[in-house]
Amino acid sequence: MDIVTPSLGLVFWTSISFLLLLFLLGKFAWKPIMKALDERERSIEEALSSAEKAKEELARLNNESEQLLKEARAERDLILKEAKQLRDNTIAEAKGLAQVEANKMIEKAKVEIDNQKNAALAEVKNQVATLSIDIAEKVLRKQLEDKSKQENLVADLLKEVKLS
Amino acid sequence: MRRSGFFTKKLNSFLMFSAIFCFSFLPGYSNEVENHSENHAEIADSAAVHEGVNSDSSHAEHGEEKFNASELILEHIADSHDWHLWGHTSVHLPIILYTDKGFECFSSGKFNHGHDKVVGKHYTYAIEHEHIKVVNADGTINEEASKAIVDISITKNVMSMFLSMIILMLIFTSVASAYKKREGKAPKGFQSLIEPIILFVRDEIAKPNLGYKYARFMPFLLTIFFFIWVNNIIGLVPFFPGGANLTGNIAFTVVMGVITFIVTNVNGNKSYWKHIFLPHVPWWLYPIMIPVEIIGVLSKPFALIVRLFANITAGHIIVLSLICLIFIFKTIMIAPVSVGFVLFMDVLELLVAFLQAFIFTMLTALFIGTAVAEPHGDH
Numbered sequence: 001m002d003i004v005t006p007s008l009g010l011v012f013w014t015s016i017s018f019l020l021l022l023f024l025l026g027k028f029a030w031k032p033i034m035k036a037l038d039e040r041e042r043s044i045e046e047a048l049s050s051a052e053k054a055k056e057e058l059a060r061l062n063n064e065s066e067q068l069l070k071e072a073r074a075e076r077d078l079i080l081k082e083a084k085q086l087r088d089n090t091i092a093e094a095k096g097l098a099q100v101e102a103n104k105m106i107e108k109a110k111v112e113i114d115n116q117k118n119a120a121l122a123e124v125k126n127q128v129a130t131l132s133i134d135i136a137e138k139v140l141r142k143q144l145e146d147k148s149k150q151e152n153l154v155a156d157l158l159k160e161v162k163l164s
Numbered sequence: 165m166r167r168s169g170f171f172t173k174k175l176n177s178f179l180m181f182s183a184i185f186c187f188s189f190l191p192g193y194s195n196e197v198e199n200h201s202e203n204h205a206e207i208a209d210s211a212a213v214h215e216g217v218n219s220d221s222s223h224a225e226h227g228e229e230k231f232n233a234s235e236l237i238l239e240h241i242a243d244s245h246d247w248h249l250w251g252h253t254s255v256h257l258p259i260i261l262y263t264d265k266g267f268e269c270f271s272s273g274k275f276n277h278g279h280d281k282v283v284g285k286h287y288t289y290a291i292e293h294e295h296i297k298v299v300n301a302d303g304t305i306n307e308e309a310s311k312a313i314v315d316i317s318i319t320k321n322v323m324s325m326f327l328s329m330i331i332l333m334l335i336f337t338s339v340a341s342a343y344k345k346r347e348g349k350a351p352k353g354f355q356s357l358i359e360p361i362i363l364f365v366r367d368e369i370a371k372p373n374l375g376y377k378y379a380r381f382m383p384f385l386l387t388i389f390f391f392i393w394v395n396n397i398i399g400l401v402p403f404f405p406g407g408a409n410l411t412g413n414i415a416f417t418v419v420m421g422v423i424t425f426i427v428t429n430v431n432g433n434k435s436y437w438k439h440i441f442l443p444h445v446p447w448w449l450y451p452i453m454i455p456v457e458i459i460g461v462l463s464k465p466f467a468l469i470v471r472l473f474a475n476i477t478a479g480h481i482i483v484l485s486l487i488c489l490i491f492i493f494k495t496i497m498i499a500p501v502s503v504g505f506v507l508f509m510d511v512l513e514l515l516v517a518f519l520q521a522f523i524f525t526m527l528t529a530l531f532i533g534t535a536v537a538e539p540h541g542d543h
Contacts, residue, residue, distance in 0.1 A: 002242060002293070003414070003477070009260075009316040010243060010415035017325050018423060021332060021391060026383035029336030033362060034382055036343035043348055 233488040241409045241480050244294055244320045245272040249404055257323060261296060262314040263287060272317070287313075321416070324408030328394045336390075365389050369526050373533035381532055384427060388420065389525040396476060396517030400510065411520070412476030414469070420524065421469035428531045429461070435539035464531050468524055475520050479513045 144150050247255040256273030265286040274282045275291045282289045287298045287309060296317075298309035318326075335358065342355040351359045370378040370385055395411045410416050440457040443450070486505045490498050 003238060006415035006418045007243060008314050009319065010321055010413060011419055012316050013318070013322040014325065014416050014419040017329055018387070018391065018419060021329050022384065022387045024333060025336055025387050029340045030383040030386050032340040033336070033343055034379070036347065037359070037362070040348055
């Protein structure tokens with residue numbers, strides 16, 4: 001069969017053509033094309049990886065600042081809390097001290113007042129006693145100027161004694 | 165209506181159905197039968213007679229006698245020493261012969277479509293079914309001397325191959341220069357059409373099969389892929405610059421297969437050869453295993469050769485057969501059916517053109533891959 005018998009001429013020309021084509025395309029086409037493709041791919045890869053790196057760096061920085069912020073916030077809160085506590089403590093302490101002091105002062109004042117009152121009362125009592133004696137003296141003097149009256153009085157007094 | 169016109173070898177290409185419809189109605193178109201030197205005059209005469217008589221029954225007989233679908237189809241898928249364009253016009257390609265007395269070179273036009281004998285420097289030649297024969301002084305064919313000559317003519321297929329080489333060179337040098345001009349930039353224009361295909365060959369064919377050693381074989385794989393693909397496509401074009409059935413020619417596929425075989429075995433490493441000659445079986449199985457392995461090595465390129473040849477040839481035969489239906493049924497009414505099926509087949513063949521180039525390259529990469537693969541732990 002002709003159709004499955006390779007003809008020598010075509011075998012010859014195909015071999016030459018293919019080898020020539022392989023050489024020419026290899027030299028003038030595939031080499032520069034593959035080189036360009038590889039280079040471009042490498043540069044793309046590099047760009048991608050550097051972008052990735054930059055992203056990571058950014059994320060890291062972000063994270064750091066976030067962390068810092070968080071820490072700062074916590075610190076602030078802590079400080080505020082402490083300050084508040086301190087203030088409360090101080091106030092409470094002051095209040096307590098004041099109370100104690102006030103109580104003390106009130107106590108003192110009371111004692112003083114009592115003392116003063118007692119002194120005043122004693123004075124008044126003395127005064128009243130002196131006055132009473134004076135008045136009684138004066139009354140008695142007046143009353144007993146007269147003899148009859150003295151007698152009446154004694155009588156009265158005696159009466160009273162009897163009755164009691 | 166001159167239906168006898170259909171039965172001539174005016175099917176200059178298997179897909180020119182439109183041209184067939186037009187030409188078939190042209191008066192005088194039917195008078196020539198080419199490549200049948202002895203019958204030529206006789207048939208032309210009888211055609212003239214039939215035209216005169218215009219009898220349907222004799223027409224049918226005449227057609228019976230003249231139209232031989234299988235002959236026509238085989239003629240169209242075979243190589244040829246001149247490139248038929250249309251009607252009587254064909255491009256005469258140079259004939260180059262290597263004889264025992266030296267080279268011989270003349271135009272195929274001298275054969276006058278096989279009617280004439282050519283007196284060369286060393287012998288007198290005749291052409292018979294595209295085979296060049298040496299003719300003795302008395303006009304008989306000298307079979308002894310005919311066998312001794314080597315026909316390395318620039319045939320239709322060779323021309324078609326040169327055309328494909330020019331196309332490939334133009335395409336890829338321009339693409340390569342685009343890469344140089346636009347270094348590091350995104351592809352543009354034609355470059356962006358070609359680049360995905362190159363990347364496809366690299367990423368889908370070379371890398372999975374060859375691993376990190378792919379770069380060394382890229383030029384070879386790319387050349388094989390594009391050479392086969394472009395020639396497949398040129399083979400599908402029905403008119404002049406196309407139409408040669410190069411990739412469906414066994415000589416072409418044999419060369420491609422043998423080159424693959426050589427590349428595979430030249431690059432075969434120690435473990436590849438060890439696998440063939442010292443397979444991992446008990447020693448007494450060697451007499452069986454070694455021949456089997458050797459057959460395996462030979463059958464790989466053989467499968468490549470036959471696959472490409474059979475696929476492309478089969479496609480062309482189907483298309484030609486569908487066109488031949490018109491002439492077998494002798495009615496133009498069948499033409500829409502033929503054309504419909506031919507259209508379908510052509511689209512399918514476009515796919516096959518790519519697919520076969522892909523498979524050939526893929527298997528080549530696979531074979532080379534097994535030859536250069538690092539030995540596994542268990543082997």
